[in-house]
Amino acid sequence: MTIVEIGLPKRLVEFTLDGESVRVPEGATILDACTAVGKSIPTLCYGDTLKPANACRVCMVEVEGSRTLVPSCSRKVEPGMVVRTDSERTQHSRKLVLELLGSATDLSTTPHVDEWMSACGADPSRFGPDAETKLQPTTVDNPLYVRDYGKCIMCYKCVDACGDQWQNSFAISVAGRGFDAHISTEFATPLPDSACVYCGNCIEVCPTGALSFKREHDKREDGTWDESKQTRTTTVCTFCGVGCNLTLHVQDNEIVKVTSPHDSTVTHGNLCIKGRFGWQHVQNR
Template sequence: MTTVSLRIDGELITVPEGQMLLEAAREHGKNIPTLCYLKGLSATGACRVCMVELAGTDRLLPACTTPVQDGMSIRTTSPRLEEYRRMAIELLLVERNHICSVCVSNGRCELQALAQSLEITHVRYPYNNPRLRVDMSHPRYVVDHNRCILCTRCVRVCAELEGAHVWEVSARGISSRLVSDMADNWGNARNCTGCGKCIQACPTGALVEKGLAPIHLEKDSEMIARISASRTTMRHA
């Protein structure tokens, strides 16, 4: 196996060639925050929370989609990065209607936890307050578009692990919306198997199971990594 050497926060490490910066950093105890990344799925760099600094350039790089290169020197934390991450989270908070006190995922939300870790107590931008629907047409699950951050984790897990291709993102920019089966109600989606992988992949309260009290709405995002790893093992068996 070909390896490369680089520095992350001053520490010299050696990792396999082609590995992404995020994976290399986490394997060596460096915490880089993420929202759209989920182990076991392809990386898209959608949320831009995992940006890092590369010595020799002013450009920030998304750690989840940037492969390691020999001789790199990376910083995963700095005042500039913290400010950038705060801005990214604040923009996510104002884009939809994230009212934690009345959300079923309050206390179990990755967006909320990241905002708390960055000490975000208020936002500097005006709220969009869009009028978004809650789709309860599925017999088992609910999609609340007010909580969606368009991370596309549900899109990728449905396509890559379940192979059902129920979810997609329609439109562009501020008009982007998560849709199922050509923008029909989720309950009418013929390809949906009801497996619940999208529920487990969702980092917020956008996708949840019906009939459970908030205290029981635990999500096991590690399940996705376990399924992906087991399928990789079977393919190489």
């Protein structure tokens, strides 16, 4: 007989956050604690439906007694811990990480990154015009997805969403090593020949716009994508009886994109190809 764990009741843990005493449930991360007290920490590779990848290092904070800074998205609060989110070391790290990212990748469609950069005075051009970059042509090999890896920051979220954390299709993986590391199918085979099932769950979690739906990409290209004119309405998918929640992004009475609420106990932000793309029929009019 196999027994599957379902967790134990939680205690409270007390620690010091930027000089203030804070109590959080056992198992909470530093980031959870910051969010709870209204402190904003920038994150890129963190995903509310995913295990921490610890890759981007934007959310690093200082923990007294630790030789290095620690990732707030994954480090769990310990009793008596003394954490600083705004120390000089933290600021320096955040600034440099943003500069390094900005010097190698196109962050033009990454939400909030401009605010963060100006807040810490980051200037990615400091590394000079000859700094090696990841810029490359956009990949369009199917009618539903666009992959613009010049915008990829290697946050691992698409790989994790496609892999054993949600979709279990394993169509993509990180390949290569170091600066050459990149997201790829086996032998960079086009998506239609890969294990991809077009659930769009990778796009759902992509923090930079490196992955996008074809419709959104095309509208951005022809200048008709306008988020200020869009409404977002959450409803329920009609393609089977599971009851997946869909958030319809509507512009000019047209569905232009479908996402899924991450806090739904049914979907946790995930959908299948039908839920993600099967809306065109209502607007064949």
